[in-house]
Amino acid sequence: MVLSELERKERRRESKQKYYNKNKEKIKERTRESRHKYYNENKEKEAERSKVYYEKNKEKVAQRQKAYYQTEQGLKSHRIADWKRKGVICENFDDLYDYYINCKDCENCGIELTIDRYTTATTRCLDHCHESGMFRDVLCHSCNTKRR
Numbered sequence: 001m002v003l004s005e006l007e008r009k010e011r012r013r014e015s016k017q018k019y020y021n022k023n024k025e026k027i028k029e030r031t032r033e034s035r036h037k038y039y040n041e042n043k044e045k046e047a048e049r050s051k052v053y054y055e056k057n058k059e060k061v062a063q064r065q066k067a068y069y070q071t072e073q074g075l076k077s078h079r080i081a082d083w084k085r086k087g088v089i090c091e092n093f094d095d096l097y098d099y100y101i102n103c104k105d106c107e108n109c110g111i112e113l114t115i116d117r118y119t120t121a122t123t124r125c126l127d128h129c130h131e132s133g134m135f136r137d138v139l140c141h142s143c144n145t146k147r148r
Contacts, residue, residue, distance in 0.1 A: 083126060089133035097136060100126055103138040108147075111140050 003011070020027065039046060054061055068071045068074040079100075080093045090096045103124070105112055113124040125144040139147070 048102075065084040083128075085130075087130070087133045088126065088128045088135060090135055100138055101123070106143055107137040108139050108143040113138070113140055
């Protein structure tokens with residue numbers, strides 16, 4: 001029986017797919033290790049390559065970042081990074097973010113909280129101890145400034 005070129009390609013594709021499905025985790029781990037090893041061996045070169053790319057594509061990168069920060073995931077990562085920069089300490093920032101977003105009223109005065117583009121008296125704030133960094137409450141901006 002002579003197989004056509006198309007049939008041979010199809011059989012090869014099926015064979016590769018079968019092998020991949022059987023060894024998926026091993027292949028992924030090997031790929032991960034290989035990328036990690038390459039990056040560690042070529043850190044300076046990769047940093048320079050990234051720098052050159054950024055310089056050539058500043059506008060494109062800025063547009064991509066702007067679009068990302070308008071998504072739900074982008075807003076979340078930006079807010080969590082801001083908390084970390086301000087010194088908030090937490091074991092699970094994802095849970096803290098969910099609590100923050102779902103908190104509808106100030107935990108001090110009970111006023112309804114808002115998320116505004118500009119800071120107002122009712123803007124939602126994450127209150128934390130400036131000495132220990134530990135999260136305390138979700139407050140309105142007014143209560144947060146009084147508590148300091």
